[in-house]
Amino acid sequence: MVDVARHDIVIVGGGAAGLRAAIAVAEASPDLSVALVSKVYPMRCHTVSAEGGAAAVARADDSFEMHGYDTVKGSDFLADQDVIRYFVEEAPAELNRLEHWGCPWSRNDDGSVATRAFGGMTTKRTWFATDKVGFHMLHTLFQHSMRFDSVVRYDEYFATKLLVDGGVCRGVAALDIRTGEVSAILGRAVILATGGAGRIFPFTTNGMIKTGDGMALAYRAGVPLKDMEFVQYHPTGLPGTGILITEATRGEGGYLKNSEGERFLVERDYGVGTKAELGPRDMISRAIIQEIEAGRAFKGPYGEYLHLDLTHLGEELIDKRLPFVRELGRIYIGVDPVYEPIPIRPVVHYMMGGVDTDIDGATTLPGLYAAGEVACVSLNGANRLGSNSLTECLVFGARAGLVAVEFANGSSAGNEDALRAQADEERAHIDALRGRVKGGEKISQLRREMTSAMEDGCGVYRHQDTLRACVQSLAQLRGRVSDLRLEDASRVFNTELISALELINMIDVAEAVAISALDRKESRGAHTCREYTARDDQNYLYHTLCSFDPAGPRLGKKDVTLGTWEPEERKY
Amino acid sequence: MSDAKTMKLVITRFDPDVDAVPRTQEYEIPVQPDWKVLDAVNFIKDEVDGTLSHRWSCRMAVCGSCGMMVNGEPKLTCKVALSDYGDELLIEPLANFPVVRDLVVEMEGFMDKFKSVKPWIITAKEMAAEEGTNRQSPAELEVFKQFSMCINCMLCYSACPVVANEPEFLGPAAIALGHRYNMDSRDEGQAERNEIFRGEGTVFSCSYANECSEVCPKNVDPAAAVNQAKLNAVIDWATGLVIPRKGP
Numbered sequence A: 001m002v003d004v005a006r007h008d009i010v011i012v013g014g015g016a017a018g019l020r021a022a023i024a025v026a027e028a029s030p031d032l033s034v035a036l037v038s039k040v041y042p043m044r045c046h047t048v049s050a051e052g053g054a055a056a057v058a059r060a061d062d063s064f065e066m067h068g069y070d071t072v073k074g075s076d077f078l079a080d081q082d083v084i085r086y087f088v089e090e091a092p093a094e095l096n097r098l099e100h101w102g103c104p105w106s107r108n109d110d111g112s113v114a115t116r117a118f119g120g121m122t123t124k125r126t127w128f129a130t131d132k133v134g135f136h137m138l139h140t141l142f143q144h145s146m147r148f149d150s151v152v153r154y155d156e157y158f159a160t161k162l163l164v165d166g167g168v169c170r171g172v173a174a175l176d177i178r179t180g181e182v183s184a185i186l187g188r189a190v191i192l193a194t195g196g197a198g199r200i201f202p203f204t205t206n207g208m209i210k211t212g213d214g215m216a217l218a219y220r221a222g223v224p225l226k227d228m229e230f231v232q233y234h235p236t237g238l239p240g241t242g243i244l245i246t247e248a249t250r251g252e253g254g255y256l257k258n259s260e261g262e263r264f265l266v267e268r269d270y271g272v273g274t275k276a277e278l279g280p281r282d283m284i285s286r287a288i289i290q291e292i293e294a295g296r297a298f299k300g301p302y303g304e305y306l307h308l309d310l311t312h313l314g315e316e317l318i319d320k321r322l323p324f325v326r327e328l329g330r331i332y333i334g335v336d337p338v339y340e341p342i343p344i345r346p347v348v349h350y351m352m353g354g355v356d357t358d359i360d361g362a363t364t365l366p367g368l369y370a371a372g373e374v375a376c377v378s379l380n381g382a383n384r385l386g387s388n389s390l391t392e393c394l395v396f397g398a399r400a401g402l403v404a405v406e407f408a409n410g411s412s413a414g415n416e417d418a419l420r421a422q423a424d425e426e427r428a429h430i431d432a433l434r435g436r437v438k439g440g441e442k443i444s445q446l447r448r449e450m451t452s453a454m455e456d457g458c459g460v461y462r463h464q465d466t467l468r469a470c471v472q473s474l475a476q477l478r479g480r481v482s483d484l485r486l487e488d489a490s491r492v493f494n495t496e497l498i499s500a501l502e503l504i505n506m507i508d509v510a511e512a513v514a515i516s517a518l519d520r521k522e523s524r525g526a527h528t529c530r531e532y533t534a535r536d537d538q539n540y541l542y543h544t545l546c547s548f549d550p551a552g553p554r555l556g557k558k559d560v561t562l563g564t565w566e567p568e569e570r571k572y
Numbered sequence B: 001m002s003d004a005k006t007m008k009l010v011i012t013r014f015d016p017d018v019d020a021v022p023r024t025q026e027y028e029i030p031v032q033p034d035w036k037v038l039d040a041v042n043f044i045k046d047e048v049d050g051t052l053s054h055r056w057s058c059r060m061a062v063c064g065s066c067g068m069m070v071n072g073e074p075k076l077t078c079k080v081a082l083s084d085y086g087d088e089l090l091i092e093p094l095a096n097f098p099v100v101r102d103l104v105v106e107m108e109g110f111m112d113k114f115k116s117v118k119p120w121i122i123t124a125k126e127m128a129a130e131e132g133t134n135r136q137s138p139a140e141l142e143v144f145k146q147f148s149m150c151i152n153c154m155l156c157y158s159a160c161p162v163v164a165n166e167p168e169f170l171g172p173a174a175i176a177l178g179h180r181y182n183m184d185s186r187d188e189g190q191a192e193r194n195e196i197f198r199g200e201g202t203v204f205s206c207s208y209a210n211e212c213s214e215v216c217p218k219n220v221d222p223a224a225a226v227n228q229a230k231l232n233a234v235i236d237w238a239t240g241l242v243i244p245r246k247g248p
Ligand SMILES: Cc1cc2nc3c(=O)[nH]c(=O)nc-3n(C[C@H](O)[C@H](O)[C@H](O)COP(=O)(O)OP(=O)(O)OC[C@H]3O[C@@H](n4cnc5c(N)ncnc54)[C@H](O)[C@@H]3O)c2cc1C
Pocket: A012, A013, A014, A015, A016, A017, A018, A037, A038, A039, A040, A041, A042, A045, A046, A047, A048, A049, A050, A051, A052, A053, A054, A055, A133, A134, A157, A158, A159, A160, A193, A194, A195, A196, A205, A206, A207, A209, A210, A213, A214, A244, A246, A349, A350, A371, A372, A373, A374, A386, A387, A388, A389, A390, A391, A393
């Protein structure tokens, strides 16, 4: 029988959202025990790589109304407007808290926090700590969380299944990566904060760990995934590695140029108007693809690319505001941006979709909450504005934590035997997978097939026929993944086993993305169909829901909450 | 890119379930000219030998996961180019840490040290979130900024001769972290941390070898932090006073 650990709140994920939720619980109810389960040590999780900044109204020339309007327009009117209002109003207090907890925000000469311009934002409202914002926010949150003894960490534990009893989520089965033992980590409420799923694509800014595990866990437990078709391509990734060059480069005045040396966003009409390089990401990524298709791109070993030119900004500004970009350029592409333009191409960056939640982070499964990139609380709609998501992790991480406390206080612990039995079953399943030499399929091969299907079907521009082919390939892969061949039979730190579990999760998530995309026959935000080029509010102003079914995903709809801003043509 | 070149990687293997002591295994693999050392290890894992275990995630030198000994020196493997080396490469787990499996080392001791310096803002009166932010001048930020850049990759522990002899030594990264908070104009916890720093196996155990700063992939200069922390701990003790750095 598996071991059982008892807590009050179980949080899966130690990134910005999970840590913020843990701190919220610990501050509000020091007597509640929090389990913080994470497959990597918290300072390793991918929040660490965020570069550019976190948005919140800070200046006299700004307002909640403006931040809200920018966000809803950026979302192509698919965001829920009550969520946006709550978000913009809470954002400043959340970033203030980070400041009180020690975040080394960059400063103005008078000692106030500095802000910079970002894509799709009408004024400077992006707080920053040079260009290592995620790193500093994460370390601040992690270090601050250490002062709370009620937060018990399960570092390098991989959650594999939600444990549900009496229709209520009451814990997770998790594999201790170091020992290979599965245990049941139980609580009276569970919060998923497992981050995004960029690794379902071959070319992404996301780290290796971003495999959509939490999305898959919720999905298989019957919770719908929402708006999965909306995948953000960031305009500026390094060819080859996909390493991000932050939008802050353009916020600080950088230019995008084609092979003719032309600032195409200024010279040609791509709908971004005077925003030029600071247009929203979906539009700029499309513009880059069109430039490439028009033959105004450079050719390289990793495909065609354009230039991000910072050479006019000068060494002093680059060293002061963008030191990490300089380091990344030099190390990963051999270009010093002080002297030469940086080669870039659009790269998969962020999942607007995720586990369907309401404004509290509550899912359709009682006792289960989700926050951060794993969730779709519907702040970002069809296209996220850069620098909103770090703040989203804080605002909705905190709220999910507090609402989970309320739920836990009114809820029982559930039937331990029943929950343990589910974890026992999970252990048997994992034991059978570990070192399964009788299988015929190789992990790296299936991963390659999955990612290339996604790249072909779910790119910046989508065609109905390639999308259909993508859906078919994924359905096949879902079958083939049950015949994986694993060579490593060791129980100790078996990373092959983890890769297999991640691949299984990714295929489920990828299928949800592709099926949702095929169903939306319009172009909105990041979802652009070659055959259906216009936004169609008449027929498609709704959230897509994708639910698990053993026979294949099922689709449904959910209303968009309007009320403050009327949908209008999205022109800048 | 295809520029057929092969390379030999000699990698330490250890599975406590099977091996009494670590052994080495050789892999001859095709490599690309623009690969980092980590790319080669990942290639082995994905295509040649699924049983090899190592940690990595961000592949952009910021998550701190991928430290290993490369030809005897602690390196962040996603940052160092394969082309900096010859045709053969020796890859071992980070020195001065117990090994869990293959290239994976035990981190719990490090995490305990990390927490022991109270790496959080200590202040008598906490501000409410609605009250806005503290003022901190760019100059005040500069005082501690460098020491806040540590990615916890633990390379400095592998390089440190004191850690090698005295595994309990608090070590460069943890001292730099405590010092980072001590130097932050928003913090009032200096006295508490200096008390810790005056304890056994902390700042005064440092032998000024400076190896930590030499291997740091982020130019944090932990050696400078240790020296400054030492001085502060002494001054604090000598004056016998706790001077709050913030007004009342
Ligand atoms: C390169 C890059 C730059 C970015 N820059 C910005 C920016 O400037 N501004 C902005 O607002 N946003 C930015 N973003 C987006 C933003 O960083 C992310 O959306 C956000 O950090 C996600 O945080 P999270 O807490 O939801 O998840 P993560 O930080 O990804 O954390 C997920 C956590 O879940 C854990 N986990 C996952 N699966 C499991 C499992 N099965 N079992 C146990 N634990 C598990 C992981 O260990 C990890 O601790 C950027 C993203 C990238 C990739």
